[in-house]
Amino acid sequence: MKTPVRRRMLAACIGLAAAVMLPLGSQAQAQEAAHKPKVALVMKSLANEFFRTMEDGAKDYQKQHAAQFDLVSNGIKDETDTAAQIRIVEQMIVSKVDAIVIAPADSKAMVPVIKKAIDAGIIVVNIDNRLDPDVLKSKGITVPFVGPDNRKGARLAGDYLAKTLSKGDEVGIVEGVSTTTNAQQRTAGFKDAMATAGAKIVSVQSGDWEIDKGNAVALQMLNADPNIKALLCGNDNMALGAVSAIRASGRAGKVAVIGYDDIDAVKPMLADGRILATVNQFAAKQAVFGIDTALKAIHDHEKQSQLASVVETPVELVVKK
Numbered sequence: 562m563k564t565p566v567r568r569r570m571l572a573a574c575i576g577l578a579a580a581v582m583l584p585l586g587s588q589a590q591a592q593e594a595a596h597k598p599k600v601a602l603v604m605k606s607l608a609n610e611f612f613r614t615m616e617d618g619a620k621d622y623q624k625q626h627a628a629q630f631d632l633v634s635n636g637i638k639d640e641t642d643t644a645a646q647i648r649i650v651e652q653m654i655v656s657k658v659d660a661i662v663i664a665p666a667d668s669k670a671m672v673p674v675i676k677k678a679i680d681a682g683i684i685v686v687n688i689d690n691r692l693d694p695d696v697l698k699s700k701g702i703t704v705p706f707v708g709p710d711n712r713k714g715a716r717l718a719g720d721y722l723a724k725t726l727s728k729g730d731e732v733g734i735v736e737g738v739s740t741t742t743n744a745q746q747r748t749a750g751f752k753d754a755m756a757t758a759g760a761k762i763v764s765v766q767s768g769d770w771e772i773d774k775g776n777a778v779a780l781q782m783l784n785a786d787p788n789i790k791a792l793l794c795g796n797d798n799m800a801l802g803a804v805s806a807i808r809a810s811g812r813a814g815k816v817a818v819i820g821y822d823d824i825d826a827v828k829p830m831l832a833d834g835r836i837l838a839t840v841n842q843f844a845a846k847q848a849v850f851g852i853d854t855a856l857k858a859i860h861d862h863e864k865q866s867q868l869a870s871v872v873e874t875p876v877e878l879v880v881k882k
Contacts, residue, residue: 597628597629597630597631598629598630598631598659598660598856598859599630599631599632599633599656599658599659599660600630600631600632600633600658600659600660600661600662600852600855600856601632601633601634601635601653601656601658601660601661601662602616602619602632602633602634602635602662602663602848602851602852603634603635603636603646603649603650603653603661603662603663603664604616604634604635604636604637604663604664604689604848605636605637605640605646605664605665605666605689605690605770606636606637606638606639606640606770607636607637607638608638609640609770609796609798610797610798610822610824610825610826611796611797611798611822611824611844612636612664612844614824614844614845615664615689615844615845615847615848616634616636616848617845618844618845618846618847618848618849619632619634619848619849619852620632620634621845622848622849622852623852629856630852630856632852633653633656633658635649635652635653637649637666640666640738640769640770640771641666641738641769642666643666643667643670643671646663646665646666646671647670647671647674650663650671650674650675650677650678651674651677653678653683654677654678654681654683657681658683659683659684659855659859660683660684660685660686660852660855660856660858660859661675661678661683661684661685661686661855662685662686662688662848662851662852662854662855663675663685663686663687663688664687664688664689664690665687665689665690665692665741666690666738666741667738667740667741668690668691668692668693668696668740668741668742669692669693669696669740670740671692672692672693672696672697672700672702673700675692675702675704676700676701676702679702679704679865684855684858684859684863684865684868685704685865686704686705686707686851686852686854686855686858686868687704687705687706687707687708687851688706688707688708688847688848688850688851689708689743689847690741690742690743690744691706691708691742691743691746692704692706692742693742694870702865702866703865703866703868703870704865704868705854705868705869705870705871705872706870706871706872707847707850707851707854707872707874708842708847708850708851708872708873708874709842709873709874709875709876710746710873710876711742711743711746711747711750711842711876712746712747712749712750712753713750713876714747714750714821714840714842714876715746715747715748715749715750715751715753715754715793715795715821715840716750716751716753716754717750717840717876717877717878718750718751718754718793718819718820718821718838718839718840718878719750719751719753719754719755719758719793719819720754720757720758721819721837721838721878721880722754722758722791722793722817722819722837722838723754723755723757723758723760725791725817725837726758726760726790726791728758728759728760729759729760729761730758730760730761730790730791731760731761731762731763731786731788731789731790732755732760732761732762732763732789732790732791732792732793733762733763733764733765733766733779733782733786733789733791733792733793734748734751734752734762734764734765734766734792734793734794734795735766735767735768735775735778735779735782735792735793735794735795735799735800735802735803736748736765736766736767736768736795737767737768737769737770737795737796737799738767738769738770739767743795744767744770744795747795747821748765748795751793751819755793760790760791763782763786763789764782764785764786766778766781766782768794768795768799768802770795770796770798770799771798771799771802772798772799772801772802773802774799774802775794775798775799775800775801775802775803776801776802776803776805776806777802777806778799778802779792779794779799779802779803779806779807780806780809780810783806783807783810783812783816784810789816790815790816790817791816791817791818791819791837792807792816792817792818792819793819794818794819794820794821795821796820796821796822797820797821797822797823797824797826797827797836797839798822798824799820800818800819800820800821800827800830800836800839801820801826801827801830803818804818804830804835804836807835813835814834817837818830818835818836818837819836819837819838819839820836820838820839820840821839821840821842822839822840822841822842822844823839823840823841823842823844823879824844827839831879831880831881832881832882834881837880837881838878838879838880839879840876840877840878840879841876841877841878841879842874842875842876842877843874843875843877846874847874850872850874854868854872
């Protein structure tokens with residue numbers, strides 16, 4: 562009766578010994594298989610429909626791939642509140658996430674905390690607003706930008722507007738937060754198109770990506786110059802504000818408006834002509850593109866310095882159907 566017991570004990574000991582004697586590589590692989598990466602999505606203002614759409618797309622994607630990764634998403638209330646976004650990144654470092662996918666509120670000011678995350682062994686991927694390449698270089702880090710060519714996208718909308726303008730026509734540009742690369746690139750794209758058309762840019766002012774600020778800036782431009790024929794806006798929120806300003810100034814139907822983002826709120830205005838065109842940069846997929854880049858880096862054991870500097874995603878002109 563004692564023999565079966567001894568045999569079971571012997572088998573258990575042999576199994577334990579075999580487990581202990583596994584090669585280190587095999588143990589590491591087993592641990593890796595048991596570890597599900599945690600990805601942090603850090604966005605700008607969730608009051609902006611564009612970023613809510615981005616977050617929804619990321620959450621839907623995670624639900625479809627729940628076995629592959631976990632997702633935690635955060636956003637700031639005010640798109641200019643860089644300090645709040647820095648605190649979020651610091652919290653993610655403390656939480657020991659495996660990757661951070663970030664739409665930075667400021668192209669330069671966010672770099673130091675991003676370096677801190679990279680130094681902590683976290684993979685960082687940049688979406689939406691590109692981090693300043695010179696500042697990244699000065700910190701000795703590489704952060705891939707996964708997103709659209711904002712200058713090209715703005716040029717598409719500007720060229721479409723140009724078809725309605727005559728040489729010498731006056732236009733204004735309502736820019737996003739001026740310290741952000743995507744705002745600068747969209748303004749550059751608008752300027753490219755207006756230069757080709759021979760239009761005169763009489764004012765460039767920041768609307769901080771917001772409806773109310775965009776409205777105030779647009780109204781100021783319209784009051785200062787009765788000859789403005791168009792307002793080129795760096796995002797659809799500011800375009801919504803511009804449409805209200807045009808109506809308030811009594812110039813409805815006389816001033817064209819260009820937007821950027823193709824949010825749902827502008828679709829009725831595209832249909833009735835209050836907004837001439839916008840640009841779709843596929844908000845629901847932008848975070849997903851970034852998440853996939855981060856997960857691939859983790860899976861392939863790539864170091865931050867080995868990641869590609871740019872992964873370009875599509876843009877598409879949207880006009881009245």
